[in-house]
Amino acid sequence: MEKVESYYLYGGWQEVWSHSSETLDCSMKFAIYLPEQAKEKKLPVLYYLSGLTCTEQNVMTKSGIQRYASEQGVIIVMPDTSPRGEQVADSPDYDLGQGAGFYVNATQSPWNKHYQMYHYILNELPHLIENNFPVTGKKSIMGHSMGGHGALVLALKNPEKYVSVSAFSPIVSPSSVAWGEKAFGHYLGENKQDWKKYDAVNLILEGNSVEHILVDQGLADNFYQSQLKTELLENACKQMNVNIDVRYHQNYDHSYYFIASFIEDHVRYHSERLNASLSQ
Numbered sequence: 383m384e385k386v387e388s389y390y391l392y393g394g395w396q397e398v399w400s401h402s403s404e405t406l407d408c409s410m411k412f413a414i415y416l417p418e419q420a421k422e423k424k425l426p427v428l429y430y431l432s433g434l435t436c437t438e439q440n441v442m443t444k445s446g447i448q449r450y451a452s453e454q455g456v457i458i459v460m461p462d463t464s465p466r467g468e469q470v471a472d473s474p475d476y477d478l479g480q481g482a483g484f485y486v487n488a489t490q491s492p493w494n495k496h497y498q499m500y501h502y503i504l505n506e507l508p509h510l511i512e513n514n515f516p517v518t519g520k521k522s523i524m525g526h527s528m529g530g531h532g533a534l535v536l537a538l539k540n541p542e543k544y545v546s547v548s549a550f551s552p553i554v555s556p557s558s559v560a561w562g563e564k565a566f567g568h569y570l571g572e573n574k575q576d577w578k579k580y581d582a583v584n585l586i587l588e589g590n591s592v593e594h595i596l597v598d599q600g601l602a603d604n605f606y607q608s609q610l611k612t613e614l615l616e617n618a619c620k621q622m623n624v625n626i627d628v629r630y631h632q633n634y635d636h637s638y639y640f641i642a643s644f645i646e647d648h649v650r651y652h653s654e655r656l657n658a659s660l661s662q
């Protein structure tokens with residue numbers, strides 16, 4: 383591992399690290415914010431999964447998350463959104479290939495050689511974090527858009543691994559919207575049965591559950607009706623008695639201005655649950 387960026391803010395360190403990923407078979411970067419409290423003791427971790435076109439830089443530079451991580455004493459880990467490099471399959475489209483890993487394990491050539499983001503986020507990255515930083519082992523997960531989809535799927539499939547889950551503007555049912563149909567078709571093949579294990583709405587309807595879900599959705603979001611379809615998640619949760627709070631916000635769009643406006647609530651939401659779980 384090599385530290386490639388380092389900044390001091392709110393009494394803690396914002397760092398970017400580069401490492402060789404066995405799962406993705408390429409060099410990867412992740413950002414990590416270590417609040418002041420991490421100098422004294424081990425802290426819980428909140429993973430933030432970003433959306434289409436993002437790297438680890440978007441949330442790190444645009445959301446203001448560090449201020450609230452510092453207040454709450456939570457370490458934030460911000461991974462990249464896909465494998466990277468000249469040797470890694472890519473597409474000129476913004477919604478396929480590098481920057482658009484969709485947090486699945488690809489089964490189809492040429493994508494399956496590197497695009498194993500589900501395993502990377504679930505296994506390899508947490509091991510790396512736990513072996514190199516002062517963390518407790520308790521972790522939660524959140525994300526935005528494609529990253530909201532990733533966070534919901536990872537938590538619903540592994541409720542024992544994540545204390546809590548939340549999302550901004552998530553793609554709740556990638557199997558039934560254009561972004562997901564395109565990506566899943568390439569990464570997972572044409573058999574739609576194989577898509578279902580990466581579809582949050584489907585997972586809930588099949589009986590997967592978590593204690594609670596928090597979602598924020600802007601009503602001026604250009605992707606809301608076509609790609610996000612938040613109500614499908616609300617309806618599935620209602621049908622299956624899964625606790626969810628979906629907060630709709632007038633005038634807010636899909637951008638990091640929206641995320642910056644409500645990121646404090648999400649950090650607090652996770653911090654309360656992570657700290658309660660530490661005393662159990």
Ligand SMILES: N[C@@H](CCC(=O)N[C@@H](CSC=O)C(=O)NCC(=O)O)C(=O)O
Pocket residue numbers: 432433434435436440444476526527528529636637638
């Ligand atoms: N015009 C955008 C299209 C892509 C986009 O909106 N990306 C979002 C996530 S969308 C779902 O996963 C994003 O987070 N963009 C990065 C940012 O810093 O705003 C574009 O080309 O970026």
